[in-house]
Amino acid sequence: xxKIALFILSLGLTVRGEPFSLQIASAVAGxxxxxxxxxxxxxxxxxxxxxxxxxxxxxxGRVNKSRRTVPLRIVxxxxxxxxxxxxxxxxEGVWIINLAAKCASSMAGALVVPGERGPxxxxxxxxxxxxxxxxxxxxxRELEAK
Numbered sequence: 001x002x003k004i005a006l007f008i009l010s011l012g013l014t015v016r017g018e019p020f021s022l023q024i025a026s027a028v029a030g031x032x033x034x035x036x037x038x039x040x041x042x043x044x045x046x047x048x049x050x051x052x053x054x055x056x057x058x059x060x061g062r063v064n065k066s067r068r069t070v071p072l073r074i075v076x077x078x079x080x081x082x083x084x085x086x087x088x089x090x091x092e093g094v095w096i097i098n099l100a101a102k103c104a105s106s107m108a109g110a111l112v113v114p115g116e117r118g119p120x121x122x123x124x125x126x127x128x129x130x131x132x133x134x135x136x137x138x139x140x141r142e143l144e145a146k
Contacts, residue, residue, distance in 0.1 A: 018046035020106035021126060022099060026118030027084065035077050038084035039097075040112065040119040047103035050081025054102045057085055060136050062144060063093030072097070087114070094143040100130035111139045 023045055027038040035041055044050050057072035068090075075084040089095050097112040097119075109127035113120040125131075125139060 019128070020044065020046040020101075020103050020108050021128075022101055022108050022110045024110065024112055024119045024121060024124060032078055035075065035082075035084035037086070038075070039087040039114055041077065041082060041084050042099060042110065042112075043079075043083070044081040044101060044103060044108070047081060047106070050103070052103070053081060055083055056100050058098045059089035059095050060098050060140065061089060061093045061095035062140055063090065067140075068093070074099075085112075089114075094140060096136065096139050096143065098131050098136060111135065113139075113143065 021044070022042050024040055024042045027036050027041055029041055044053055047053050055074050057074045059068075059070040059072055061068045061070075070089045072085060072088050075086065076082070077084060085097060085099075095114060097110075097114060099110040099112060101108045107129045109130045111125040111127070111131050113123040123143075125135070127135070131139075
């Protein structure tokens, strides 16, 4: 009886102990043919019911010193909690992909720097909430400075 109670307790700690967050990868990590042509894929961590997760995405950029926003269509993969982002932003200028996700009452966000062969993980930022305008502007300024 003690072992069963300990197992149930550890199961609850595992589900509640992992914070809700997003992880990014190249499109081949999506492991299905219909997302392999995407710019990149992302998945959730710590969401008890990823099938009910709400996600939005925008490409935020600067082209010729002018700020631009392009709404993105986030494509769900067959695996719940895995999504593909297709390239829908122009080639000119500097761009970041602003992802926001909600799982029940938890929020997560990411500012993803797209690269030629998938996302630039080292330059991307992962957040415990949706990105603010100040965070987006700062990320764009850092990209322009490179």
